Amino acid sequence: xxxxxxxxxxxxxxxxxxxxxxxxxxxxxxxxxxxxxxxxxxxxxxxxxxxxxxxxxxxxxxxxxxxxxxxxxxxxxxxxxxxxxxxxxxxxxxxxxxxxxxxxxxxxxxxxxxxxxxxxxxxxxxxxxxxxxxxxxxxxxxxxxxxxxxxxxxxxxxxxxxxxxxxxxxxxxxxxxxxxxxxxxxxxxxxxxxxxxxxxxxxxxxxxxxxxxxxxxxxxxxxxxxxxxxxxxxxxxxxxxxxxxxxxxxxxxxxxxxxxxxxxxxxxxxxxxxxxxxxxxxxxxxxxxxxxxxxxxxxxxxxxxxxxxxxxxxxxxxxxxxxxxxxxxxxxxxxxxxxxxxxxxxxxxxxxxxxxxxxxxxxxxxxxxxxxxxxxxxxxxxxxxxxxxxxxxxxxxxxxxxxxxxxxxxxxxxxxxxxxxxxxxxxxxxxxxxxxxxxxxxxxxxxxxxxxxxxxxxxxxxxxxxxxxxxxxxxxxxxxxxxxxxxxxxxxxxxxxxxxxxxxxxxxxxxxxxxxxxxxxxxxxxxxxxxxxxxxxxxxxxxxxxxxxxxxxxxxxxxxxxxxxxxxxxxxxxxxxxxxxxxxxxxxxxxxxxxxxxxxxxxxxxxxxxxxxxxxxxxxxxxxxxxxxxxxxxxxxxxxxxxxxxxxxxxxxxxxxxxxxxxxxxxxxxxxxxxxxxxxxxxxxxxxxxxxxxxxxxxxxxxxxxxxxxxxxxxxxxxxxxxx
Numbered sequence: 001x002x003x004x005x006x007x008x009x010x011x012x013x014x015x016x017x018x019x020x021x022x023x024x025x026x027x028x029x030x031x032x033x034x035x036x037x038x039x040x041x042x043x044x045x046x047x048x049x050x051x052x053x054x055x056x057x058x059x060x061x062x063x064x065x066x067x068x069x070x071x072x073x074x075x076x077x078x079x080x081x082x083x084x085x086x087x088x089x090x091x092x093x094x095x096x097x098x099x100x101x102x103x104x105x106x107x108x109x110x111x112x113x114x115x116x117x118x119x120x121x122x123x124x125x126x127x128x129x130x131x132x133x134x135x136x137x138x139x140x141x142x143x144x145x146x147x148x149x150x151x152x153x154x155x156x157x158x159x160x161x162x163x164x165x166x167x168x169x170x171x172x173x174x175x176x177x178x179x180x181x182x183x184x185x186x187x188x189x190x191x192x193x194x195x196x197x198x199x200x201x202x203x204x205x206x207x208x209x210x211x212x213x214x215x216x217x218x219x220x221x222x223x224x225x226x227x228x229x230x231x232x233x234x235x236x237x238x239x240x241x242x243x244x245x246x247x248x249x250x251x252x253x254x255x256x257x258x259x260x261x262x263x264x265x266x267x268x269x270x271x272x273x274x275x276x277x278x279x280x281x282x283x284x285x286x287x288x289x290x291x292x293x294x295x296x297x298x299x300x301x302x303x304x305x306x307x308x309x310x311x312x313x314x315x316x317x318x319x320x321x322x323x324x325x326x327x328x329x330x331x332x333x334x335x336x337x338x339x340x341x342x343x344x345x346x347x348x349x350x351x352x353x354x355x356x357x358x359x360x361x362x363x364x365x366x367x368x369x370x371x372x373x374x375x376x377x378x379x380x381x382x383x384x385x386x387x388x389x390x391x392x393x394x395x396x397x398x399x400x401x402x403x404x405x406x407x408x409x410x411x412x413x414x415x416x417x418x419x420x421x422x423x424x425x426x427x428x429x430x431x432x433x434x435x436x437x438x439x440x441x442x443x444x445x446x447x448x449x450x451x452x453x454x455x456x457x458x459x460x461x462x463x464x465x466x467x468x469x470x471x472x473x474x475x476x477x478x479x480x481x482x483x484x485x486x487x488x489x490x491x492x493x494x495x496x497x498x499x500x501x502x503x504x505x506x507x508x509x510x511x512x513x514x515x516x517x518x519x520x521x522x523x524x525x526x527x528x529x530x531x532x533x534x535x536x537x538x539x540x541x542x543x544x545x546x547x548x549x550x551x552x553x554x555x556x557x558x559x560x561x562x563x564x565x566x567x568x569x570x571x572x573x574x575x576x577x578x579x580x581x582x583x584x585x586x587x588x589x590x591x592x593x594x595x596x597x598x599x600x601x602x603x604x605x606x607x608x609x610x611x612x613x614x615x616x617x618x619x620x621x622x623x624x625x626x627x628x629x630x631x632x633x634x635x636x637x638x639x640x641x642x643x644x645x646x647x648x649x650x651x652x653x654x655x656x657x658x659x660x661x662x663x664x665x666x667x668x669x670x671x672x673x674x675x676x677x678x679x680x681x682x683x684x685x686x687x688x689x690x691x692x693x694x695x696x697x698x699x700x701x702x703x704x705x706x707x708x709x710x711x712x713x714x715x716x717x718x719x720x721x722x723x724x
Contacts, residue, residue, distance in 0.1 A: 010040035018045070025051055032058035037087075041065040043072040049079040059085040063110075067091040070100075077102045089113050089133070101125025112136055112156070124148030135159050135179070147171040153219070155179070163187070170204035173218045328491060332504070335484060339507045342481060346514055349474065353521075364532070394439055401435045471522045473614070478515045479720045482508065482687055483694040487674045489709065490695075512692035515718070566591035573597060577625055583618055600626045676700055677708050689716040 010018070018039040025034045034057045036048060044062060052060060060083050070093065071077065077099055080086070084105055089112035096111070101122030108131040116137040123129075124145030131154040139160040146152075147168025155172075156179040164187040169175075178200055182193035188203045198214075205212040408427075485508050492504075570591055578584050589612045605619040613619055674684045678700035686701045687694050691712045696704065698719065706713055 014038070014040040022047060022051065025055065025057070032056070033061065034059065035061040037061050037063045037065065039065060041067060043067060043069060044075075046072065046075060049075050052083060053079040053081075056082045058082060059087075061085075061087045062091070063087050064090040067093055069093070071097055081105060084108065084128075086110070096120055096123070098122060104128065107131070107151075109133070119143050119146075121145045127151060130154065130174075132156070142166050142169075144168040150174065153177070153215070165200070165204070167204060167207055170201065170208040170210055173213060174215050175201060176215050176219075328488075332488065335481070335488065336503065336507060339481060339511065342477065343510065343514070346474070349470070397438050398435065401431065401438065405431045471518055471525060475515065475518050475522070478511050478518065479687055479694070479718070482511055482515070482692050483674065483684070483720070485511070485692070486684070486694040486709070489693075490674065490677075508692040509690075512690050515687070515692070516689060516716075519718075566594070571596055573629055574600075574626075577622070577629070581618065581621060581625070583613075583622070586613055589613070597626050597630060601630055678704075685720050687718040687720060688712075688714050689718065694720065 018036055018041070021034070021036050021039075032055075034048060034051060036044075041062070042065075044067065048060070048062075051057065060080065067088065068091075070088070077097060080103055082105055083103060085108040086103070086106060087108075087110045089110045091114050093111060093114040093116060095116060095118060098120045099122060100120055101124070103126060105128060106126050107128050109126070109129060110131070110133040112133050112135040114137050116134060116139055118139065119134070119142065121143050122145070123132075123143065124147070126149060128151050129149050130151050132149070132152060133154070133156045135156045136159040139157065139162055142157065142162060142165065144166045145168075146155075146166055147170070149172055151174055152172050153174050154177045155175060156177075158179045158181050160181070161184075162180065163184055165180075165185075175197065178197040180193060182190050185193045188200055192199050192203045202212045405428075412427075485504060489504060567587055570587070574590065574595075574597055575587065578587060578590070593611055595611070600623065603623065605616065605623065608619040608622065609616075613622070674694070676682050676684050676697040677695045679697065682697035682699070684694050684696060685698050686696050688696075688701075688707045691707050691710050691714075693707050693709045695707070695709055701717055704714060
């Protein structure tokens, strides 16, 4: 059960009903009834008590609500002193106030279908109470003070847990109807309870030592005296019963005449109100007709304005369509030129691959001639590499263990919020021991097993291989071109244009064939590297320790001595510039061609492309930053260069071999991502070969056997990894 709960808020309809009933009760000529039933109330409003007190209401109806208490705060039962009928059935009352006996004028009390567990003893003070209905509650016993209700005529205690009736109930001589569950009664017995109210009263009178009289002999004082205390029990019964009946009938007749006169006045008032309502209705009809004409005129003006705006919008859309078609034609021409340049670049790469292969063979030959001359430096490097790999594995193990400990602690905190600190310390010590064991195991494994060292060497060898890197760059360029071609085809289909379709298909087929050729060259290069690795493994001695660590360090320092000297002689500002632009892989090219800041200031982007810088955006950025550095140096000539900085002498730029500019898209043309044609949600990430379309995401391409655009069989799928 929740400790805190929010009060149920009444609906709008219930709120309106409450306001209407409160206003109706305050109107002049209203009857003595206040009906606030079915208003979804959690407590009786203060205004209801004030209304009953000021207007002297006789009947208060509050059934079918959510009441849990009869009295709200700062309210008193004395405000209901004039109430004769109190209807509280179908609520959630757990008990009645202890001072309920203050309602001395109360004649009918209905608390059916509540959650009452007991009745207060002060209920015996309700001397004028004639009907008490406590049906369908949780009562287990009735108070003896019920015997003081000398005017009670009807009592309903059925559908409760009551098994015994109080013996004092025999003093209620006016009781005509008693409803109870005879099957569950213990006192009086079940057969007596099943015989009816008279049998129960006779049984209780015998138990109390009283003589039983029918209730009809005691009802006349109850009917005559309204608010007066009935006479006490008399063994001989009432003396002047017939005279009182005559007085009673005269009173009833006078009441009837008064009610008849009141109904006549109410009828006249109703007719007056009806006439006023008809006049108001006629005025409303006239006002409605005028407003209707104004609305129709406004609708006509709005419709004409919308038609004019629609025609202007249509003209604007036609102009925009023509502009898009012109842009599409221009884009097709640009793509065809870039494809032509890419094919030329491929031919140039074939020529340069032979040169690179020759250089690679020379490097391998020089590496075979190298020997280890300083044993101490080797040991030092070996320890440094081992410590670095140990630190990396230690960090990964620590992170994994910390994550496992966090998950276990979070689940334990949810299930066991009040666990002791001793158990947490024990688990923490256990996690630390596990961490130490895994750390020691990882350290011993990395120092003893050569398979991991061999894998690290192989990964570094593939990463530092220049030819493998160039092949990957070309594959990325082709993937980008195929993506743009696919987007172009989709745009053409959406605009229903079919020009240059055959040319685009030929270009896409050429790019697909080129991509397959590059993939084969990439696989062939990886196979050559694996053969080189096998050859190195065959040369390793059986008893030599940490062979792969030594090869790992050699691969890091595999640059020729002359190239390393040239890189060390480069200007520090130029080196820092390339590192800042993430172009440090071009340091060997700049060192080989002896490029300096002064030389770069006289070069153009085409010259950098001939040197080997293939990215057009990077070419412009390098030249712009070099010009900025030289401008700063000219404006501040008195500043000396930092100590140890080498300012290379300006030399004339060498005549590089005539190379074709690569076909990568310029920096100002951003490659727009396209959505998957299957799910229309994720980004297209897969190239289909042999057709070359880029139109599906990674999830949707798995069950496909044919291309969704051209319906050709899919021979191979190639994933595109977009990098920012």
